[in-house]
Amino acid sequence: VVTNTKIPEFDYAKNTEENVEGYYEGEGGISLNFFTKLVSSIKLRDVNMFLSSAITRDSKLHLYRNINQRLRKIAPFITWDEDPYIVINEGKLYWIAEGYTISDAYPYSQPSNTIFGNINYIRNSVKAVIDAYNGSVDFYVFKDMDPIIKVWSNIFNHSFKDISEMPEGLQKHVLYPDDIFEIQANKYLTYHMTNTDIFYNKEDAWNIGREKYYDEEIEMEPYYTTINLKNVEEDLEMLLIQPFTPVNKAVLNGWMAVRCDYQNYGQMIVYNFSKVSAVQGPMQVENIIDQDPEISKELTLWGQRGSDVIRGNLMIVPVGDTLLYVEPIYLEASGSNSLPEIQRIIVVHGEDIAMEKTFAEALSKILGQKITIDNGIVTPDQPSDDGTDTPSDVLTERELIQKASESFDNAQAALKNGDWASYGTYLKELERYLNALEDLFGVTEESVPGVDTEEGMTTEENTGNNAETETSLEETVNQN
Numbered sequence: 001v002v003t004n005t006k007i008p009e010f011d012y013a014k015n016t017e018e019n020v021e022g023y024y025e026g027e028g029g030i031s032l033n034f035f036t037k038l039v040s041s042i043k044l045r046d047v048n049m050f051l052s053s054a055i056t057r058d059s060k061l062h063l064y065r066n067i068n069q070r071l072r073k074i075a076p077f078i079t080w081d082e083d084p085y086i087v088i089n090e091g092k093l094y095w096i097a098e099g100y101t102i103s104d105a106y107p108y109s110q111p112s113n114t115i116f117g118n119i120n121y122i123r124n125s126v127k128a129v130i131d132a133y134n135g136s137v138d139f140y141v142f143k144d145m146d147p148i149i150k151v152w153s154n155i156f157n158h159s160f161k162d163i164s165e166m167p168e169g170l171q172k173h174v175l176y177p178d179d180i181f182e183i184q185a186n187k188y189l190t191y192h193m194t195n196t197d198i199f200y201n202k203e204d205a206w207n208i209g210r211e212k213y214y215d216e217e218i219e220m221e222p223y224y225t226t227i228n229l230k231n232v233e234e235d236l237e238m239l240l241i242q243p244f245t246p247v248n249k250a251v252l253n254g255w256m257a258v259r260c261d262y263q264n265y266g267q268m269i270v271y272n273f274s275k276v277s278a279v280q281g282p283m284q285v286e287n288i289i290d291q292d293p294e295i296s297k298e299l300t301l302w303g304q305r306g307s308d309v310i311r312g313n314l315m316i317v318p319v320g321d322t323l324l325y326v327e328p329i330y331l332e333a334s335g336s337n338s339l340p341e342i343q344r345i346i347v348v349h350g351e352d353i354a355m356e357k358t359f360a361e362a363l364s365k366i367l368g369q370k371i372t373i374d375n376g377i378v379t380p381d382q383p384s385d386d387g388t389d390t391p392s393d394v395l396t397e398r399e400l401i402q403k404a405s406e407s408f409d410n411a412q413a414a415l416k417n418g419d420w421a422s423y424g425t426y427l428k429e430l431e432r433y434l435n436a437l438e439d440l441f442g443v444t445e446e447s448v449p450g451v452d453t454e455e456g457m458t459t460e461e462n463t464g465n466n467a468e469t470e471t472s473l474e475e476t477v478n479q480n
Contacts, residue, residue: 001062003029005054028135029060036061065135067095071128074137075099075159077152078126079116081177089169092133096170098177099126099139101148114183124180125149126160129170140166142265171262176240178222184268185222185242185256192270206253209243209282211314220282223315224260229269237261243316245281252281252323255316271318282314285325285348294419295346295355299329302343308332310340324349326359354421368425404433 003009003024011020030036032055040061041050049055064070071080084097104111106121116122125143130136140163141149153160163171189206193199209220222242229237238260246253254272259265273279280288289295303309312328325348330340346355347362354365364371411426 001065002032002049002055003060003062004056004058005052006056007054024060026134028131028133029062031057032059032061033057062135067097067130070130070135070137071097071099075126075128075139080128081179084128084130085175086132087170087173089167089173092131094170095128095130095132096173096175097128097130098124098179099128100180101125101146101152103148112183112187115179122180122183123148124177127163127166127174129166138166174260174262174265175224175238176258176260176266178224178240181222181240181242181258184258185244188256188270189244202247205247206244207247209245209252209316211282212286212311213313214308214310217283221313223313225315225317227257227318229257237264241316243282245283250281250283252279252316279323280325280348280350282316282325285314285327286311288348288351288353289327289346292353292355295353298344298355302331306334308334312342322349324363329355352421365421365425368421368428370429400433400436404430404437407433 008021009023011022014020030040032040032049037050037055041047049061064073067084068080068082071078078099079102081098081100084095086093086095088094100116101121101123102116102119103121104117104119109120111118111120114122123143123146125141125146126149127140127142129138129140139160141153141160142163143149144162149160185208189208190199190202192206193202193204198204210217211220212218220243222240224238224240226236227239228235229239239257240260241255241257243255244253245251252273253275254270257269257271259267259269299309308331310330310332312330314325314327317324317326327346327348328342329344329346331343332338332340344355344357345359345362346353347359347366349366352366354362356362356365360371407426407430411423411430414420414422414426
């Protein structure tokens with residue numbers, strides 16, 4: 001493209017009849033004087049580049065604006081990731097791309113068939129930052145111990161910067177690349193065995209966990225999530241996680257995580273689960289979802305209405321000493337131009353399962369108490385310090401009566417549908433509102449006809465849930 005010509009540049013459509021126009025004000029591009037216009041006209045085989053009266057001495061020619069193409073033109077000796085990501089820093093947009101140094105001739109190293117070819121050496125040594133407006137590119141060296149990048153840095157000594165020179169705002173956006181993490185995780189399937197006899201006989205070989213995506217069973221891809229690592233750090237941090245299962249078994253026996261935040265970038269942590277007490281693996285959780293009659297009925301019904309049901313990636317989220325399994329459900333209309341739309345969130349904990357419109361609603365159903373999520377922070381409703389339930393502090397008498405009536409109606413509807421988990425949840429809500437009314441008017445449970453407060457007060461009594469496990473999860477959420 002050519003900018004800063006005598007023809008205004010389209011910016012965006014203000015309405016159906018009016019467009020907003022402007023001129024490029026960035027530093028990128030090649031200035032078009034007489035000589036560069038002539039050369040550009042020959043290079044692009046376009047005589048208008050040289051003859052057009054709309055092009056002035058202030059005009060600029062922009063070539064190789066595609067991020068991937070641009071990086072390969074500037075630094076073809078680096079292997080670049082195919083999926084750069086965009087970030088915001090100080091009001092400007094930047095692309096960040098991962099650069100690798102690879103080799104197939106590293107001594108005494110086992111070759112692997114990867115997306116980069118058959119290699120036996122790889123390092124994520126470089127991160128490229130591209131200004132999305134100017135097109136300027138900065139290369140930052142992350143692995144200064146890598147001998148290959150040391151050679152290139154010495155050859156092009158002004159092109160590579162130390163990672164400490166990266167602006168602090170951009171440092172907060174760095175991620176550990178999933179491509180190299182997948183290679184490392186696959187190697188760890190075998191090389192986690194340190195006993196030579198066990199290693200030789202492959203007695204404790206692992207597999208990458210498997211999940212359902214659409215209707216197919218596939219290997220789980222590593223996924224990014226924000227977690228507070230227990231006994232490691234106090235603050236939330238970004239992790240890239242890969243779950244593992246034993247060979248020919250469906251249980252979960254561990255997961256590997258790599259830390260992405262700049263301060264701890266690249267540190268790896270492996271959690272091993274006890275071999276005595278089996279932990280549900282991803283395919284076992286997928287089977288629990290398939291066997292739930294309500295969920296199965298809903299998914300089948302949606303799939304018969306000219307839509308495709310997409311089972312999203314299953315995420316295994318550690319919460320304290322327990323695990324949550326979270327899977328989104330999408331609907332996509334049949335047709336080439338359709339976009340998937342999220343419809344439900346499934347949450348599984350132990351034998352408890354819930355499918356709701358939001359994660360907060362599903363988690364509330366699992367815990368049997370209302371959960372609110374604000375800016376990523378999970379907060380359960382709790383009674384006040386003096387033992388009086390929260391509603392009396394924030395609701396009027398009329399609102400309390402209305403809320404109690406709604407909870408009662410919802411409980412009766414859940415009872416009619418045989419939804420015992422929701423029935424217990426609504427009864428707990430009703431109890432809270434009745435306690436608040438009792439404080440205000442002296443109204444008690446006995447004065448409300450048709451409600452048996454002795455039966456169905458807890459979810460565990462009606463569903464046969466593991467009360468000890470649910471209490472552990474509820475206490476963990478309350479603490480965090």
